[in-house]
Amino acid sequence: MRQIKILVLIFFLALQFGCSNQPEKSTNKHKTHEQLMTELFPKPKVAIKTVGILLYDGYTTLDAMGPYQVLSEMMGVKVFFVGRTKGLISNMNGVKTLCDTSISEVKNLDILVIPGGLRETYQATKDSLLLNWIKSIDSTTKYTTSVCTGAWILGATGLLKNKEATTHWFGKQILAEQFGATIKNSRYVVSGKYWTSAGVTAGMDMSLALLNEIRGEKYTKTAMLDLEYDPKPIYNAGSEQNTEKEIVEMMRSMYQGGMESVLHPKK
Amino acid sequence: MRQIKILVLIFFLALQFGCSNQPEKSTNKHKTHEQLMTELFPKPKVAIKTVGILLYDGYTTLDAMGPYQVLSEMMGVKVFFVGRTKGLISNMNGVKTLCDTSISEVKNLDILVIPGGLRETYQATKDSLLLNWIKSIDSTTKYTTSVCTGAWILGATGLLKNKEATTHWFGKQILAEQFGATIKNSRYVVSGKYWTSAGVTAGMDMSLALLNEIRGEKYTKTAMLDLEYDPKPIYNAGSEQNTEKEIVEMMRSMYQGGMESVLHPKK
Numbered sequence: 249m250r251q252i253k254i255l256v257l258i259f260f261l262a263l264q265f266g267c268s269n270q271p272e273k274s275t276n277k278h279k280t281h282e283q284l285m286t287e288l289f290p291k292p293k294v295a296i297k298t299v300g301i302l303l304y305d306g307y308t309t310l311d312a313m314g315p316y317q318v319l320s321e322m323m324g325v326k327v328f329f330v331g332r333t334k335g336l337i338s339n340m341n342g343v344k345t346l347c348d349t350s351i352s353e354v355k356n357l358d359i360l361v362i363p364g365g366l367r368e369t370y371q372a373t374k375d376s377l378l379l380n381w382i383k384s385i386d387s388t389t390k391y392t393t394s395v396c397t398g399a400w401i402l403g404a405t406g407l408l409k410n411k412e413a414t415t416h417w418f419g420k421q422i423l424a425e426q427f428g429a430t431i432k433n434s435r436y437v438v439s440g441k442y443w444t445s446a447g448v449t450a451g452m453d454m455s456l457a458l459l460n461e462i463r464g465e466k467y468t469k470t471a472m473l474d475l476e477y478d479p480k481p482i483y484n485a486g487s488e489q490n491t492e493k494e495i496v497e498m499m500r501s502m503y504q505g506g507m508e509s510v511l512h513p514k515k
Numbered sequence: 516m517r518q519i520k521i522l523v524l525i526f527f528l529a530l531q532f533g534c535s536n537q538p539e540k541s542t543n544k545h546k547t548h549e550q551l552m553t554e555l556f557p558k559p560k561v562a563i564k565t566v567g568i569l570l571y572d573g574y575t576t577l578d579a580m581g582p583y584q585v586l587s588e589m590m591g592v593k594v595f596f597v598g599r600t601k602g603l604i605s606n607m608n609g610v611k612t613l614c615d616t617s618i619s620e621v622k623n624l625d626i627l628v629i630p631g632g633l634r635e636t637y638q639a640t641k642d643s644l645l646l647n648w649i650k651s652i653d654s655t656t657k658y659t660t661s662v663c664t665g666a667w668i669l670g671a672t673g674l675l676k677n678k679e680a681t682t683h684w685f686g687k688q689i690l691a692e693q694f695g696a697t698i699k700n701s702r703y704v705v706s707g708k709y710w711t712s713a714g715v716t717a718g719m720d721m722s723l724a725l726l727n728e729i730r731g732e733k734y735t736k737t738a739m740l741d742l743e744y745d746p747k748p749i750y751n752a753g754s755e756q757n758t759e760k761e762i763v764e765m766m767r768s769m770y771q772g773g774m775e776s777v778l779h780p781k782k
Contacts, residue, residue: 313580346611402715435747447743476714478753479746480702482723486745499679
């Protein structure tokens with residue numbers, strides 16, 4: 249559904265211009281709309297104006313689009329994609345999204361989100377231009393976050409060193425051994441302003457928790473209702489702990505096979 | 516994480532060329548990789564080659580990107596975006612995705628996915644060129660599906676008439692009254708080959724259920740593990756039933772305010 253911030257703007261405009269067609273609802277008959285809005289939407293606890301979601305060729309679609317959708321629920325906040333380069337950026341399968349803005353143009357952000365992927369994400373951990381940009385942006389952020397193996401990139405800057413963090417289950421060993429993070433097994437991990445999530449879909453849970461920290465419970469529930477986020481997974485599965493060992497090990501083998509050429513490139 | 520189909524290809528190639536660096540895992544020591552692969556990935560119950568996800572200006576990002584990510588887990592299947600027009604298609608906030616293919620070029624699909632939105636989605640229910648394309652494609656599909664208010668568009672073709680269906684909680688009244696569907700309150704509803712989901716994030720649950728129907732339990736759990744889909748919402752909320760009434764009613768007012776100009780356009 250269209251996002252709350254636009255709807256709220258419409259709603260506010262309707263109130264402003266006295267042209268609302270909505271009668272007071274019976275459930276709220278003792279409250280005016282203004283009282284209701286004030287109650288549901290208290291002032292943000294942290295002032296957020298900009299959320300930049302990094303896109304680079306090979307990123308995993310939902311790592312970026314999940315947080316994009318959730319964080320776009322914040323009214324009055326500019327949520328936008330920041331391309332490693334300007335122009336069309338390809339997801340892992342070559343689907344292209346247009347980035348009007350590249351890292352060279354963005355000098356500060358309130359929230360940075362770094363999505364993951366596989367080989368291209370690991371390769372990005374050697375991209376000094378990108379890592380320097382992240383470090384520079386981090387000096388301006390209120391929250392620096394990663395989704396899935398995006399933590400590898402964040403870790404490669406040194407910013408997760410000796411901090412509790414998480415990543416996709418397959419990526420934990422690399423995050424700990426190569427980037428010095430202290431792995432915590434959790435859907436998302438909060439280490440001060442550094443928020444990291446487990447794989448792909450965990451980015452949405454992390455983003456909702458971030459929304460909750462910034463805007464509180466009622467606002468978060470409003471966003472969840474807009475997104476009808478009351479998940480009903482077909483199986484109790486999806487994590488290393490609740491999935492059959494043979495599936496976990498086969499997947500691990502597949503990831504390792506996919507990573508071999510970047511972890512141990514032929515000289 | 517990079518999608519299974521690519522990894523499986525790599526894995527198969529590694530097996531094929533005898534260059535796998537992975538020793539047999541101890542947990543699978545009595546099974547060869549081939550036996551494991553055959554067991555985990557039995558032949559599809561339904562032959563699927565193409566999945567087309569409709570994009571039109573104003574669509575809700577996650578309505579499209581959730582099913583895209585999940586259905587892309589199917590090996591050997593082409594999952595692609597079909598634009599209402601060719602070229603750049605804007606989501607609700609103006610973020611542009613490049614569609615190499617438009618509806619005029621696509622004559623058949625095994626699975627069609629129709630994402631939702633708000634005003635632009637309702638306007639699409641009057642777009643006869645689009646509705647005729649959907650009816651024509653539907654005559655070729657094995658599954659015709661919608662996410663969120665995408666059901667309005669599907670309903671406008673007449674294909675949901677007197678069938679059980681669902682949509683975003685706000686959209687149910689319109690789906691029933693204007694398009695003759697029989698509303699069923701469920702995360703997703705299966706009416707033969709017509710699958711419809713509740714709002715936004717429900718598209719992922721529906722897509723996993725579809726994957727389960729096509730590829731079975733183990734394949735589905737493999738996909739869930741790849742996407743680490745073991746959701747942990749911050750609140751038990753997200754549906755009309757488990758959210759405070761004042762939040763539900765305020766949201767309903769906002770949607771109605773947003774829809775007013777398209778539901779009752781000034782003459």
